[in-house]
Amino acid sequence: MSSTHTEPAPAKLNLFLHVTGKRDDGYHLLDSLVCFADCGDVITATARDDAELTLSITGPMAGVLATGNIEDNLILRAARLLRAEANVTQGADLTLEKNLPVASGIGGGSADAAAALRVLCRVWQLDIPTTELEKLALKLGADVPVCLHGKTVLMQGIGEKLIDLPELPNLSLVLVNPGKAVSTPEIFAARDAGFTEENLWDRTARFNSGASLAAALQDCRNDLTLPASGILPEICDVLNALAREDGCLLARMSGSGATCFAIYDTENQAERAAHAIAESQPDWWVQATGIQTTEDRARAQIGASFPA
Ligand SMILES: C[C@@](CO)(OP(=O)(O)O)[C@H](O)COP(=O)(O)OP(=O)(O)OC[C@H]1O[C@@H](n2ccc(N)nc2=O)[C@H](O)[C@@H]1O
Numbered sequence: 420m421s422s423t424h425t426e427p428a429p430a431k432l433n434l435f436l437h438v439t440g441k442r443d444d445g446y447h448l449l450d451s452l453v454c455f456a457d458c459g460d461v462i463t464a465t466a467r468d469d470a471e472l473t474l475s476i477t478g479p480m481a482g483v484l485a486t487g488n489i490e491d492n493l494i495l496r497a498a499r500l501l502r503a504e505a506n507v508t509q510g511a512d513l514t515l516e517k518n519l520p521v522a523s524g525i526g527g528g529s530a531d532a533a534a535a536l537r538v539l540c541r542v543w544q545l546d547i548p549t550t551e552l553e554k555l556a557l558k559l560g561a562d563v564p565v566c567l568h569g570k571t572v573l574m575q576g577i578g579e580k581l582i583d584l585p586e587l588p589n590l591s592l593v594l595v596n597p598g599k600a601v602s603t604p605e606i607f608a609a610r611d612a613g614f615t616e617e618n619l620w621d622r623t624a625r626f627n628s629g630a631s632l633a634a635a636l637q638d639c640r641n642d643l644t645l646p647a648s649g650i651l652p653e654i655c656d657v658l659n660a661l662a663r664e665d666g667c668l669l670a671r672m673s674g675s676g677a678t679c680f681a682i683y684d685t686e687n688q689a690e691r692a693a694h695a696i697a698e699s700q701p702d703w704w705v706q707a708t709g710i711q712t713t714e715d716r717a718r719a720q721i722g723a724s725f726p727a
């Protein structure tokens with residue numbers, strides 16, 4: 420059996436994000452509908468005979484991550500943690516193809532950490548129960564458990580409570596980032612509103628189209644949009660650019676920003692919107708995409724990557 424394996428690290432989307440409380444340690448309690456886009460980073464790992472862990476970073480968004488302190492990368496932090504907890508003596512050579520903008524509210528680092536845990540379990544042939552792996556994931560960041568889970572869920576607690584939901588219809592999405600990073604702790608700290616009630620989302624609801632899902636999402640919001648756009652006003656420009664394109668059913672920020680997404684009525688409209696926005700704003704990151712379905716996840720199990 421080959422000792423090289425590849426795992427996709429899909430972009431995480433918070434279709435809504437309600438802040439419902441705050442813990443004594445400063446972490447916020449969330450209620451968020453999370454799904455995964457059909458685009459993202461890609462992690463590859465090859466087992467080594469010695470104990471070394473290496474990481475090389477390629478791809479259009481490698482930038483600061485490749486020139487910064489590589490030891491701090493969430494992929495190596497995940498690898499070190501897994502190796503220690505599972506008493507592994509082998510090392511691994513890892514590569515990250517960085518396609519997602521960094522610090523952008525779509526969980527790039529968290530998705531990478533989760534994919535690193537998954538790929539290393541395969542490379543090192545570890546059979547760790549999901550609950551144990553999720554506990555380990557939480558030590559790496561509040562968003563890592565949901566990225567490890569990789570399915571549409573209602574995420575609560577600080578990110579550790581994951582409630583499965585009926586599958587969503589595929590969506591015609593456009594993701595846009597204005598090319599500026601925002602800091603998650605800074606956005607939470609800038610929030611001065613009260614808290615939103617928990618459990619506003621009907622967990623049994625099934626949607627047969629993007630339009631019916633978008634209609635239900637109108638009753639929800641992203642509670643971090645106000646503090647984030649106070650810090651980075653370009654977020655309002657991104658939301659306006661998405662909203663004014665034909666067929667836009669909903670435009671909203673994901674996570675702590677600055678990436679925003681819009682749901683369009685048809686795939687053609689999403690493609691046209693992406694094209695128009697990219698043309699008028701060449702410095703923005705613009706991506707037309709769908710969401711991960713059960714079929715996509717099944718393909719991922721056999722090492723498939725994302726569509727070009
Ligand atoms: C806001 C969310 C929503 O999905 O997404 P992103 O914007 O990161 O994509 C996540 O909760 C981000 O999770 P993650 O990026 O893993 O956060 P962590 O590294 O654990 O925490 C960074 C900092 O953010 C704040 N934080 C994070 C999560 C949370 N539930 N409450 C918080 O207050 C804390 O100040 C914490 O010190």
Ligand SMILES: Nc1ncnc2c1ncn2[C@@H]1O[C@H](COP(=O)(O)OP(=O)(O)O)[C@@H](O)[C@H]1O
Pocket residue numbers: 484491492493494515520521522523524525526527528529530531532562603674675676
């Ligand atoms: N593999 C990685 N990809 C992206 N960011 C990483 C990675 N490893 C460490 N980081 C750091 O994690 C922070 C959060 O990045 P990211 O997870 O992309 O943000 P967000 O969760 O808001 O999308 C950044 O400051 C970045 O420097």
